[in-house]
Amino acid sequence: MTDKGIGARVARTEDKRFITGHGRYTDDIKVTGEHFAVFVRSPLAHARIKSVDTAAAKASPGVVGVLTGAEVAADGIGGLICGWMVKSKDGSDMKVGPHPILAHEKVRYVGDHVAVVVAKTYGEARDAAELVEVEYDELPPVVDLKAAREGASIHDGIERNTVYEWELGDKAATEAAFSDAAHVTTIEITNNRLVPNAMEPRAAIGVYDRTTEHFTLYTTSQNPHVARLVISAFVGLAPEHKLRVVAPDVGGGFGSKIFIYAEECVCLWASKKLGVPVKWVAERTESFLADAHGRDHVTKASLAMDADGNFLGLKVHTTANMGAYLSTFASSIPTYLYATLLAGQYKTPAIYCEVDALYTTTAPVDAYRGAGRPEATYLLETLVEEAARETGRDPAQLRRLNFIKPDQFPYQTPVALVYDTGNYEAHLDAALELADYQGFAARKAAAAERGKLRGIGFSCYIEACGIAPSQVVGSLGAGVGLWEAGKVRFSVTGKLQVFTGSHSHGQGHETTFAQVMASTLGVPFEDIEVVHGDTQETPMGMGTYGSRSLAVGGSALVKAAEKVIAKGKKIAAHLLEASEGDIDFADGKFTVRGTDRAKSIGEVVFAAYVPHNYPADLEPGMEETAFYDPANFTYPSGTYICEVEIDPDTGVVRIEKFTAVDDFGKVVNPMIVEGQVHGGLVQGIGQALFEQTLYDPQSGQLLTGSYMDYTMPRADDVPSFDVATTETVCTHNPLGVKGCGEAGAIGSPPALMNAIADAIGTRISMPATPEKVWQAIQSTKSAIAAE
Amino acid sequence: MSDQGFEATAAIACTVNGEPVRATVPVRQSLVDWLRHGLGLTGSHVGCEHGVCGACTVVVDGRTMRGCLLLAAQADGAVIETIEGATASGRVEALQEAFHARAALQCGFCTPGMVLTAAELLADEPSPDRPRIREALSGNYCRCTGYHAIVDAVADAAAHAVRER
Numbered sequence: 001m002t003d004k005g006i007g008a009r010v011a012r013t014e015d016k017r018f019i020t021g022h023g024r025y026t027d028d029i030k031v032t033g034e035h036f037a038v039f040v041r042s043p044l045a046h047a048r049i050k051s052v053d054t055a056a057a058k059a060s061p062g063v064v065g066v067l068t069g070a071e072v073a074a075d076g077i078g079g080l081i082c083g084w085m086v087k088s089k090d091g092s093d094m095k096v097g098p099h100p101i102l103a104h105e106k107v108r109y110v111g112d113h114v115a116v117v118v119a120k121t122y123g124e125a126r127d128a129a130e131l132v133e134v135e136y137d138e139l140p141p142v143v144d145l146k147a148a149r150e151g152a153s154i155h156d157g158i159e160r161n162t163v164y165e166w167e168l169g170d171k172a173a174t175e176a177a178f179s180d181a182a183h184v185t186t187i188e189i190t191n192n193r194l195v196p197n198a199m200e201p202r203a204a205i206g207v208y209d210r211t212t213e214h215f216t217l218y219t220t221s222q223n224p225h226v227a228r229l230v231i232s233a234f235v236g237l238a239p240e241h242k243l244r245v246v247a248p249d250v251g252g253g254f255g256s257k258i259f260i261y262a263e264e265c266v267c268l269w270a271s272k273k274l275g276v277p278v279k280w281v282a283e284r285t286e287s288f289l290a291d292a293h294g295r296d297h298v299t300k301a302s303l304a305m306d307a308d309g310n311f312l313g314l315k316v317h318t319t320a321n322m323g324a325y326l327s328t329f330a331s332s333i334p335t336y337l338y339a340t341l342l343a344g345q346y347k348t349p350a351i352y353c354e355v356d357a358l359y360t361t362t363a364p365v366d367a368y369r370g371a372g373r374p375e376a377t378y379l380l381e382t383l384v385e386e387a388a389r390e391t392g393r394d395p396a397q398l399r400r401l402n403f404i405k406p407d408q409f410p411y412q413t414p415v416a417l418v419y420d421t422g423n424y425e426a427h428l429d430a431a432l433e434l435a436d437y438q439g440f441a442a443r444k445a446a447a448a449e450r451g452k453l454r455g456i457g458f459s460c461y462i463e464a465c466g467i468a469p470s471q472v473v474g475s476l477g478a479g480v481g482l483w484e485a486g487k488v489r490f491s492v493t494g495k496l497q498v499f500t501g502s503h504s505h506g507q508g509h510e511t512t513f514a515q516v517m518a519s520t521l522g523v524p525f526e527d528i529e530v531v532h533g534d535t536q537e538t539p540m541g542m543g544t545y546g547s548r549s550l551a552v553g554g555s556a557l558v559k560a561a562e563k564v565i566a567k568g569k570k571i572a573a574h575l576l577e578a579s580e581g582d583i584d585f586a587d588g589k590f591t592v593r594g595t596d597r598a599k600s601i602g603e604v605v606f607a608a609y610v611p612h613n614y615p616a617d618l619e620p621g622m623e624e625t626a627f628y629d630p631a632n633f634t635y636p637s638g639t640y641i642c643e644v645e646i647d648p649d650t651g652v653v654r655i656e657k658f659t660a661v662d663d664f665g666k667v668v669n670p671m672i673v674e675g676q677v678h679g680g681l682v683q684g685i686g687q688a689l690f691e692q693t694l695y696d697p698q699s700g701q702l703l704t705g706s707y708m709d710y711t712m713p714r715a716d717d718v719p720s721f722d723v724a725t726t727e728t729v730c731t732h733n734p735l736g737v738k739g740c741g742e743a744g745a746i747g748s749p750p751a752l753m754n755a756i757a758d759a760i761g762t763r764i765s766m767p768a769t770p771e772k773v774w775q776a777i778q779s780t781k782s783a784i785a786a787e
Numbered sequence: 788m789s790d791q792g793f794e795a796t797a798a799i800a801c802t803v804n805g806e807p808v809r810a811t812v813p814v815r816q817s818l819v820d821w822l823r824h825g826l827g828l829t830g831s832h833v834g835c836e837h838g839v840c841g842a843c844t845v846v847v848d849g850r851t852m853r854g855c856l857l858l859a860a861q862a863d864g865a866v867i868e869t870i871e872g873a874t875a876s877g878r879v880e881a882l883q884e885a886f887h888a889r890a891a892l893q894c895g896f897c898t899p900g901m902v903l904t905a906a907e908l909l910a911d912e913p914s915p916d917r918p919r920i921r922e923a924l925s926g927n928y929c930r931c932t933g934y935h936a937i938v939d940a941v942a943d944a945a946a947h948a949v950r951e952r
Contacts, residue, residue: 015890019898199832250894507893675932706839707839
């Protein structure tokens, strides 16, 4: 029926508006009468607010209002929430400090929102913001994660700055495994703090209509329905049925646009309070200061092996930096999205993990591409590689020995998850072949001839995607269900609009979902439009993150399409004077089984809207909605192999070859999937080689607050990639898909860092800057000289 | 961001996408802010406001420039082309087709700047090799694609142009 269905490399529908400069991002939207907001942010990491004097700012030209935390409190506006309750080992609830949309009485990180100035022009708002006088009583910053418990209390009444002390796994069984071990490998490892840095800075426009008492929020969101829910139910700014949230074209998210932030709430609140539409667009430095950051773990871990190299047990202690406030999903990232992945691809029988989450006077930390899973993978794949080197084993063979085998699925790990399917040797073998592992020794020797250090590193990652069965996440503390909704609406002429609760901000849903519908309903790809991003148009849905859109959102659309087909069979049976049970549907045609008598889906849809000859007891129309709640997570996995060459004179790391073989289950659009992998790989390479967010330990100032200080990978820093896929089909969703959005960022840092360790003979922390690499080479040299 | 208000302004006259334009602009307004909000040419994007990311790339007097590092007032007498003008003239059509065919964009935010930068490269050097393409694009950040497909697309467009010649 269509050459643009599932499996085809279809060029993207959405491209035309973007390549011609006609995308419509939030800052491109002009609302009549719009005014501009500029935030007054805390210049201090930790202080009590003594007074906020707004008189001069209010008198400044063009200013229509200056609002502060005191007014937020006076208006009874609720605070921002963390939607996932994590309990400590002792059964107590996590400790949540209040997070008002404008700071009241206290500021807790540099960039914390103290006041907002709204003026007719952006320039006037900026000028006036400088006239707001805030008096502070400075308190000691708390920056060093290891010392955060001993630091000044950030939230009154929360002792030792501790959010929770959580555990997962069987401690006694793990201790027993270690007592039987022939070899124990122990590492201490830091997962560097990152700033997601979507290229479009966050933005919001709040619009209140006094006559209808209706609010509209245009915002850079990955999940507009979740934003609407939180803003109405918790922040309490607008009743849900009177609030429309629109996330138009969004210029990348990578997790950072999942969260409900102070700025968009303030725009909405101020629009009602001041009676004008209020627009705010972040400057890049504001993104650095106040977007939720990612990662930031300090971990000590040990792996126990028997004499043959079989893994016996894994013991992990992680301290996770939560920043100054708990962001929307922050608590779940270093727990349920991290420790549950510590089995990796291996049949390690006993695992025990403790996670202490601490407040510091830094920006909130939450999900960033991979969210917990990169931290788990970096830890585990470093540990496995070190274990291989310590015991003189080939790192590929040690992994192979410990893999869960294809006939062991479904596989219950010791850390809560049940993997439905996988074939880890398949992607390891494919990657070894593609990377020409056999030829590595010769390449290393050739590099040595040229005075270069060549190294190879592996990473066999697993992730849990398609978050998630609602009952499971509910039992673990999630405040919401994590199903997704899809609506399929035929028009009278047989054209199709499909509506999804998920949101595309680069992923290409407008193409991928149309391909899925073309295959499912037999409608030409060109006759299908995918609608997303507007709560007024789309059914309630939970949005896009955790590589869930196709596995959960796509499945919802398939379920809705199945309802269309079921109804269509009744109509076709009537039109063809056959029994409903004798009707088959394939390739867009309803056929009486065993005959050539058929009605096209277009004819059936027409009959549904013009029901002159129609089943007596059937509703007219052809529009169906389905809500899909997955039965399990999906488990993409893969093998990445990185080969580097290092110049010992400069410490510069060059990636010579990077091979990524992934098992994403069924692939709908291979070209889009490759793009997701490439992008993820480079974000992971960015973490491993370039990116690091630093706060000054004394002052708590952000030292990396612009692109002059925070290094992102450029086109000439990275190679082209060798990517391939293997396939085991997800067993529990109708498409057999697993999700591909985060894999690259999860799998690449350990492969690259392992390659560097292989090249220089010692392990360094991320990011592996030339200076750090060079220093490590020098100290290895002097150690050798001293022997 | 918007202009107007009680602030110092300058009168400018320039050519934007082939049309003569006269305007009064705040002296502190950047060129890209004026193009976006004064003229409604929102295809040029603002990603960092400090000249690092390249999302605001526009063509001024025949060369790509950072729209965030120029003031609108400096555009007096200049000939300016944005992605909208380059699209309308058909000058970058082969590159746009190549970007589309190769999925060399995801969120699209960096894309107009990438296309204009790549067009300048191909105008100067019709057959760049891949390392040269990477070097030429290294002033433009893309956080989505990992650059792989962009390099492919520019190489494809170059090969196509050479074949056509």
